Amino acid sequence: SSREHAPWALLDYGIRCIVAPSFADIFYNNCFQNGILPVELPGEAIQTLFDRVANTDQYQVTVDLAQQVVTLPEGEKYSFTLDLFRKDCLMKGLDGIGLTLQHESAITTYEKRRAQEAPWLFQDFSSGHS
Missing domain, CATH: 3.20.19.10 (Aconitase, domain 4)
Known part of the structure; x- marks a missing residue:
């Protein structure tokens, strides 16, 4: 299927x-x-x-x-x-989320830098105020 x-x-x-x-x-x-x-x-x-x-x-x-x-x-x-990549994922019990979380510190570092470089992308518009 x-x-x-x-x-x-x-x-x-x-x-x-x-x-x-x-x-x-x-x-x-x-x-x-x-x-x-x-x-x-x-x-x-x-x-x-x-x-x-x-x-x-x-x-x-x-x-x-x-x-x-x-x-x-x-x-x-x-x-x-x-495939070696798939074998490694199965051996380590990794799915797509697990693979992503292996890079959690790099993602966090990027997000912090991005928020400083482009703060308008991180504004909360949900309350109707800017």
């Missing part, structure tokens, strides 16, 4: 990683924005995974974000690629 509600629903259910052969671009991006790791693996790997999940109770797969590897209980390992 291209709606941001799709990753929200997955998060509400406790899902933090999705493994599939491909993802639509919007859904893929929305996953990262909501702290979900979308892992793309080749179709053969996905088929192996589906077959084993269907035939095994409580089948558990390990996804190692740091090493970018999916490991099956039988020992097979599948590596996946991931």
Whole structure:
């Protein structure tokens, strides 16, 4: 789904990683924005995974974000690629707000300087007085 509600629903259910052969671009991006790791693996790997999940109770797969590897209980390992920036954000638990707050002191410094350079931009006109 291209709606941001799709990753929200997955998060509400406790899902933090999705493994599939491909993802639509919007859904893929929305996953990262909501702290979900979308892992793309080749179709053969996905088929192996589906077959084993269907035939095994409580089948558990390990996804190692740091090493970018999916490991099956039988020992097979599948590596996946991931943009370094997105990996770093997931590893640090950062969303757009968190990324911005990493620069909070620089933003505060800029805002103070800007208020001195252009005080008219910071006037309160809400009371009807200037």
